[in-house]
Amino acid sequence: MAVPAATAGDDAAHECVGRLAASATHELQNALAVIRESAGLMQDxxxxxxxxxxxxxRLCTMLSLIQEQVARGGDLAWNLNRLAHAWEEDGEGPRDLGAVLEEFVALARRGCAMRGVELSQGEGPAVRVNAPGLALRASLLRAVRCCLGEGLPGGPADDMAGEAVRSSRPATGGALVLRAALQDGVPGVEMDFTPPGTRAASGATELSTTSADTARCMQACGAEVRQAEAAHLRFFLPCPNCTA
Amino acid sequence: MAVPAATAGDDAAHECVGRLAASATHELQNALAVIRESAGLMQDxxxxxxxxxxxxxRLCTMLSLIQEQVARGGDLAWNLNRLAHAWEEDGEGPRDLGAVLEEFVALARRGCAMRGVELSQGEGPAVRVNAPGLALRASLLRAVRCCLGEGLPGGPADDMAGEAVRSSRPATGGALVLRAALQDGVPGVEMDFTPPGTRAASGATELSTTSADTARCMQACGAEVRQAEAAHLRFFLPCPNCTA
Known part of the structure; x- marks a missing residue:
């Protein structure tokens, strides 16, 4: 497929994926609701x-387990449904950036965990933005993948898509916290990153080679490095085409 | 957002939605697997x-109901996962068009049912295509929406996305069958459409105004009208940029 598709085609593709995913996640939520109701009745x-x-x-334990997994699945289906509507967000007026981060964290958490990084959302000020929904999420994912060392030449092969984890990098203990922020009136996301495996080397005060690579990757993504000390990096990623 | 995003941005957006959805649907499948196992153990x-x-x-009945809904949810999650990988299909070599139709039918079925149209897949020859995955699905959805009377000026508001059904059009009994086909060596999809509500007027031999509108809409989508008789329409939609 040599020739890049026209923008009109891309719009149609975004709309198609969005509509199909919105409808299917809605139906998934219905299926989970029936399971929740049935398990609840059995608990009674x-x-x-x-x-x-x-x-x-044993019956009680298993019913609790079912309800736990229904909640986990319902959370994923809910956030997938929000992602499915992202293509039509552009013209909708200001949205809460924190709500977008909440959805993003729920969907990207597993891919981060597979790289030993716990992804979470931190408390930040209420920031409302006018942003193109898909560009905002794409920018976030690109920055998160920088922190995971993914998608870089020479970096580990990507496996956010749920493929087998390479056993070559079993580091754990990393953390990445995303929070909505305003910097000099510019809306964006503050990212606090502690690389996995840094606890063992916590005595170090110099920035490791890997951290320097991460910082360069983040800068290429349009993020500013705001703090870089030993095992901790802080970035500010301006929200693309946003107005506060 | 006045300026259309560049193609590079669209690629990043497709990749972002694909990666997040692939990871989340994988996790959803894991949650459903735990529910299936627990319910199975309880059945034992x-x-x-x-x-x-x-x-x-009553316990047996509810456990069967849970397993039924787990199967329904698992089917949706599986097909959503396939859709999530569609953005990366282009360079992957020939694929079975029938498998793409199976995924599409599973995801679009609910939206069609809400318009009184039962969507299904018919038997067709094995057709392998080299096709851009997203363009293929977008073309299919556009044609299906023509049959549903959606997205046309003056047509009913769209609700494939799972919004409330307008009560103004309670017609039922429609059917739309998709099958892989080769026409003069061109791969594509044959679509057999019986509009909802046509049984009451089954004596008619002329094409209704609505059917004529549908045919025009389909032609605008690049489909050929191959048969148009009273309550039945047959189209051939060539697969966009496909080679057999």
């Missing part, structure tokens, strides 16, 4: 039974 | 118990 039935009910404790 | 426990177990039949 089992708790009404006397303690003489055979396997009562 | 309940079936091992004597018939004297209180509420035995």
């Amino acid at each position: 039935l089992v708790s009404l039974c006397s303690e003489g009910l055979p396997h009562r404790d | 426990l309940v079936s091992l118990c004597s018939e004297g177990l209180p509420h035995r039949d």
Whole structure:
């Protein structure tokens, strides 16, 4: 496919993926709701039974496990549904950046965990932005992948897409905190990054080679390095085409 | 957002949505697998118990219902995961068009049902295509929406995205069958469409105004009208930029 598709084609593609995913995640939520209701009814039935009910404790444990996984799946389906609507966000007026980060963290958490990095959202000021929904998320993902060392020449092969984890890099203990921020009136995301495996070398005060690579990658993404000390990096990623 | 995004930005957006959705649907499949296992274990426990177990039949019924919904959700998550990988299909070599249709039908079925049209896949020859994955799906969705009367000036508002159904058009009984086809060596999709509500007027032999509108819309999408008789329309939609 040598020739890049026209923008009109890309718009149609974004709309197609968005519509199909929105409809399917809605149906997924319906399926999970039926499971939640059924498991809830069974919990009522089992708790009404006397303690003489055979396997009562095991049944209770398994019903709790089902409800836990329904909640986990429902959270994912909900956030996938929000992502599915991102293509149509552009003309919708200002949105809460924190809500976008919440969705993003829920969807990107697993890919980060596979690289030993715990992704979370930190508290920040309420920032409302007019932003193109897809460009905002793409910019965020690119910056997060910098921190994971993904997508760089010579870096580890990407596996955010759920492929097998390469066993060559079992580092853990990393953390990445995203929070909405305003810097000199510019809306954006503050990113606090502690690379995995840094605890063992916590005595170091110099920036490691890897951290320097990460900082360069982040700068190429349009982020500013605001702090770089030993095992901790802080970036500010301006929200692309945003107005506060 | 006046200026259309550059193609590079669109590529990044496709990649972002693809990666996040692939990872999240993978995790959703894991959550559903735990629910399936737990419900299966409970089914074993309940079936091992004597018939004297209180509420035995109700427990069995609810466990079957849970397994049914897990299967429904698993099917959706599986096909969403395939859709999430569509952005990276272009360079991957020939794929089975029938498999793409299977995924598309699973994801678009609900939106069609909300318009009284049962979407299904018909048997067709094995057709392998080199096609840009997103353009192919976007072309399919556009054609399906023509049949649903969506997205046209003056047509009903779109609700493939899972919004509330307008009560103004409660017609049912429609059917749309998609099958892979080769026409004079050109790969594409044959679409058999019976509009909803046509059974009541099955005596008519002339093409209704609505059907004529649908045919015009399909032609604007690049589809050929191959048959148009009373309540039945057959189209051939060439696969965009495909080689067989």
